[in-house]
Amino acid sequence: MIKIAPSILSADFSRLGEEVERLESEGADWIHVDVMDGMFVPNITIGPAVIEAIRPWTSLPLDVHLMIASPERYIKQFADAGADLITIHVEATEDIDNTIQLIHSLGKKAGLSLNPETPFSRVEPYLNFIDLLLVMTVHPGFGGQSFMPIGLSKISSARKTFDLLGSNAELEVDGGINRSTGKQCIDAGATVLAAGSALFGCPNMREEMELWRNMR
Ligand code: DX5
Numbered sequence: 001m002i003k004i005a006p007s008i009l010s011a012d013f014s015r016l017g018e019e020v021e022r023l024e025s026e027g028a029d030w031i032h033v034d035v036m037d038g039m040f041v042p043n044i045t046i047g048p049a050v051i052e053a054i055r056p057w058t059s060l061p062l063d064v065h066l067m068i069a070s071p072e073r074y075i076k077q078f079a080d081a082g083a084d085l086i087t088i089h090v091e092a093t094e095d096i097d098n099t100i101q102l103i104h105s106l107g108k109k110a111g112l113s114l115n116p117e118t119p120f121s122r123v124e125p126y127l128n129f130i131d132l133l134l135v136m137t138v139h140p141g142f143g144g145q146s147f148m149p150i151g152l153s154k155i156s157s158a159r160k161t162f163d164l165l166g167s168n169a170e171l172e173v174d175g176g177i178n179r180s181t182g183k184q185c186i187d188a189g190a191t192v193l194a195a196g197s198a199l200f201g202c203p204n205m206r207e208e209m210e211l212w213r214n215m216r
C-alpha cells in the first residue's frame with residue numbers, strides 16, 4: 001500500500017494545528033515536516049518547538065525531514081518534541097553511522113535523504129541500517145518546484161537493494177510530486193509520496209490522496 005505524506009510546508013502556518021488535524025481527517029498517512037536551517041538550504045522554516053506544538057493535533061506519524069547542517073546536534077530535541085521518523089541528509093554530516101544509531105537509541109525510526117546531484121552510491125553503505133530512504137526530486141529548500149527525473153533511477157536502484165537485503169524500509173520521494181510524477185515514482189518502486197503544493201492546491205484532497213494511493 002502506498003502512503004501519502006502531505007508536507008505542511010504548503011499549509012497555513014498561522015493555524016498549523018488545525019491544518020494537521022485536517023490532513024488526518026482527509027486521510028493522510030504521515031505528516032511530512034520540513035525543517036530548514038538557512039545553512040544546509042537557503043531557507044528557514046520550523047524547529048522543535050513547532051513540532052511540539054502540532055504533536056497533540058494528530059496521532060499520525062510525524063515524518064520529520066531535517067534539512068539542517070550537522071543534524072546530530074539536534075536529534076534529541078526533535079525526538080523529545082514528538083517526531084516519529086527522523087530523516088537526515090547524507091550531505092549534512094560526516095557522522096552518518098552515529099547519527100542513525102542516536103535516532104534509534106531514542107526509539108525513533110531513522111531516515112536518510114540525498115539531494116538530486118548526490119549519487120546513489122553515497123547512501124548505499126547505510127541501506128541496511130535505515131528505516132527510510134528519502135529521494136529528493138528537487139533541490140531542497142522550497143515547495144512548488146518542478147520534479148527532477150534524475151531521482152527515478154535512484155528509486156529503482158534502492159528498490160533492488162532493499163529487495164535483495166530483504167528490507168522493508170520505506171522508500172519515499174519528495175519534491176514536485178503530483179499525479180503524474182507520483183505514478184512514475186511508484187512504478188520505480190517508491191512506497192511513500194511526500195507532497196506539498198499539489199495536494200494543498202487541489203479542491204478535494206481526500207479524493208486526490210485516495211487516487212494517488214491506488215495508482216500502483
Ligand atoms: C522541499 C521539501 C519538500 C516540499 C515539497 O525542500 O523537502 O518536502 O515541501 O513541496 P512540493 O510538493 O510543493 O514540491
Ligand code: ZN
Nearest residue numbers: 034065174194
Ligand atoms: Zn521534505
